[in-house]
Amino acid sequence: VIAASLSAGSMAAKAQSQYRSGSDSHVYVGGNYGVYKDRGGDFDEDDNFSEILVGIQANEIIGIEASYLNFGEFSGGIGTADVDGYDLALVGRLPLTDSFGLFAKGGLLFWEVDTKVAGVKRDYDGEDPFVGVGADFEVTENLIVALEYDRYRIDLDDSNLPNPGGNWDGDMDTMKLGARLAF
Numbered sequence: 001v002i003a004a005s006l007s008a009g010s011m012a013a014k015a016q017s018q019y020r021s022g023s024d025s026h027v028y029v030g031g032n033y034g035v036y037k038d039r040g041g042d043f044d045e046d047d048n049f050s051e052i053l054v055g056i057q058a059n060e061i062i063g064i065e066a067s068y069l070n071f072g073e074f075s076g077g078i079g080t081a082d083v084d085g086y087d088l089a090l091v092g093r094l095p096l097t098d099s100f101g102l103f104a105k106g107g108l109l110f111w112e113v114d115t116k117v118a119g120v121k122r123d124y125d126g127e128d129p130f131v132g133v134g135a136d137f138e139v140t141e142n143l144i145v146a147l148e149y150d151r152y153r154i155d156l157d158d159s160n161l162p163n164p165g166g167n168w169d170g171d172m173d174t175m176k177l178g179a180r181l182a183f
Contacts (some may be wrong), residue, residue, distance in 0.1 A: 026182045028055050032148065034176025036071060047074060051176065063066065063091040065105065069152075070170070079117030083154065083172075086110045087130060099138040106131045109152050128153040136180075144180045149173070 034050040053067035071083040089107030096102065112125045134148030152172040 025059060026057050028057065028144070028180045028182045029053070030055075030144075030146075030178055030180030032067075032146075032176040032178030033179075034148075034174050036172050036174045040173055048072065049174065049176075051178070053178075053180075055180075057091075057093070057182075061093055063093065064093050065089045065107075069109075076084070079115060082114040084112055085152075087152075089130070089132070090100075093136075097174050100135070102133070102135050103146075104131070104133045105150075109154070111152075111154050113154065126155065129154055142182045144182060146178050146180065148176050150176070 010048045018135040032053070033048065034051075035048050037047060042179065046102050047070045049069060049131075051067050051069045053065055055063055055065035057063040066088050068086050069084060073080055074080070087107055087109040089105040091103055093101050093103040107130060108127050109129045109130045110125070112123065114123050115124065130150055130152040132148055132150030134146050136144050136146040138144050152174065154172060
């Protein structure tokens, strides 16, 4: 236990002082801001969301990331929905230079939707898979910026709601820009 603690402490100190585009293991925190559209729609500046994330880059290729997403509230003809959730993803990164890389990720979104349709309030939750791709650029040793496209799936099925609200098969496409601080 003592050896593992000393090893983890020295690994964290090394990652904090010598971060080089993912080549050392490290922890990072960050945030993204972006726009989304649901299936068949268009990206609209009114449909924006925010994301807070934390991750562990095990080596220059593999990492794990967790985040909280808030899609905000959107409305249709007969109701409104407030969507947010947490996700957990496996991230694969391909470093192309010392400061630039591409990544792909896939994982599970644990979502919650609060709806109000024709005056009836209901809460729903579930979990569905998601995938994403992006590119990141190291601005400084500890600051990385990233551009990312993700597709989240939210399947809501309630036969008590009037159509089309009763069965909403939502693919949420997102475009986001963010920053990460590596430690």
